[in-house]
Amino acid sequence: MTAKTSPEQPLPIRSVLQMVAQWISRLGTVWAEGQITELSSRGGTVFLTLRDPVANVSARVTCPRNVYEATVPRPVDGARVVMLIKPDFWVNRGSFAFTALEIRPVGIGELLARLERLRQIIVAEGLANAERKRRLPFLPGTIGLICGRDSAAERDVLENARRRWPAVRFKVETVAVQGPYAVGEVTEALRKLDLDSEIDVIIIARGGGSLEDLLPFSDESLVRAVAACRTPVVSAIGHEQDNPLIDLVADLRASTPTDAAKKVVPDVGEQLTLVRQLRDRGRRVVVGRLDREASWLAALRSRPSLSDPVREIERRVEQVEALRDRARRCLTSSLDRAGDSLEHLRARLVALSPAATLERGYAIVQHPTGDVVRQAAGLGPGDELSVRFSDGRVEVTVAKPST
Structure with missing residues (x-):
């Protein structure tokens, strides 16, 4: 690549491509992980695409048939593998690809360990906390549904929801629910529904499947997209025993798509029965109260007052x-x-009055001071006295005291 060239002295394209091939061949080998897609074979060579399950990045890989067949179990479309690859540049076609020297399937144990590590990260960040989860609306106006194309999950949700509340409305986004494009399509559909102001709740539904089939719903980017949604999200992935990581951050987990329809949409029959029961209960309460008040009034009126x-x-x-x-x-x-x-x-x-005594012929002798004379010995010549009779009073002077 250091050859000097000019418009007058150009290099043949074969020489340029050979130099590119020489430079690329010096890069050596590297272990890489990804998901196999577009698997095909022709002659003694197996062709595939190794895709990054998180980012929308992929690379073409060629694999000798003996290397492919030596892998146990043999990789299939959607399988996660670890490959020892080296870059190759095909001079004749001017194309770049990797050549697989060894393939190792990612085992279930390793997948579970990775999922467990991601689960611990999610829990540590508080994305699975109960206080973050929002309550679903009692009767959503429009429900966003993310599911596979013509899938049983779609039919289960729509039929059960409309059976429970015929007037319910859905906005369905059909996406790939497994394989290399599932994460991107589900995330984009989720973003689209979350931006729609008419959507009151979003259901992500998929039927059952193997652990590998449900891996897209444990993808970190999708899990974080669900946690960031402003609209309540219901996770209805697989069956009761399936627990993808999306269940941790969803506002509500449903064991099946049918269960999701039952939890999101109220049953009109049950609600009518509840209304009727509450109405009857209210009527009994009101009638009972009126009867008690009427009895009290009658008792009050019967009082004499x-x-x-x-x-x-x-x-x-x-x-x-x-x-x-x-x-x-x-x-x-x-x-x-x-x-x-x-x-x-x-x-x-009258009996004790002196006047009565005087009427019988007695008199009362008094000094001028009004004191009664009780003894004659105390009188002297010339003393003036007053003698009171029953009919009047006379004044007398003592001429000679008695002896």
């Missing part, structure tokens, strides 16, 4: 009159007793 309010007033009038009569009797009796006591007291006062 409400059934005959005038009677209560009359009873109160009778009580007032009875109390008034009782008060009158008590007052009269008290006055009578007080009058009798007064008469007795007056009689006693």
Whole structure:
């Protein structure tokens, strides 16, 4: 490739291609992993394409038949393998391809180990946390369905969903659900449905299959695409025993496509039965409440204060009159007793009064100061005294005290 050339001294194309072949042959061998597609054979050579399952990258590989047949089990379309390859440049055709020197199938144990490592990464990043998962709408207006072309999964979802709720609407995206193009097509369909504002929930459905068939649904790029969706995603891959990694990040896992239809779409018959039961229950509650209130009102109305309010007033009038009569009797009796006591007291006062004594011929002698003269010995000549009789009073002067 270092030859000097010019328009006047060009190299033949064969020489250029030979130099390219010499340069490529110095690259040596390398172990590479990929997925086999477009497998075919012609004569003693097997032709295939080694595709990267994550990126949309592939390379042509030629394999001697003896190398291909020495691989146990023999690789088939969709199989994951590890190859020892070296780059080759075909001078006659001016084409580039790899030549396989050894093929080793990727075993189930190794696949499971890789899936387990990816599962641990997903869990560690929190993509499988329950708090990230969103609740599905009760009755989605439009459901996005990603499934295989003319697949049983599509029929199961559509028929069961429409049997449960005939008015449900679907937007179906048919894609490859296994093989080298599955991851890219499913991811693109998921992105398309997620951008559609009319889609309320997305179902990714596929029937059962082997571990290798379901590998696209454990692809890291698809798993992260599902986790990044704004629309709730339901995973319905395989059967109950199948657990692709997409189940971890989906908002809801369904054991089968039929189960997905049952979980996403409510049963109109069950809902009508539920509405009828709730309506009957509500009616019983309301009727029971009305009956209790009517009974309470009837009991309240039956009370004397409400059934005959005038009677209560009359009873109160009778009580007032009875109390008034009782008060009158008590007052009269008290006055009578007080009058009798007064008469007795007056009689006693009359009996004990000095006036009565004076009427019997006695008199009361008093000093001018009003003191009663009780003894004659205390009087002297010239003392003035007052003598009170029953009919009046006279003033006297002591002429000579008595001895």
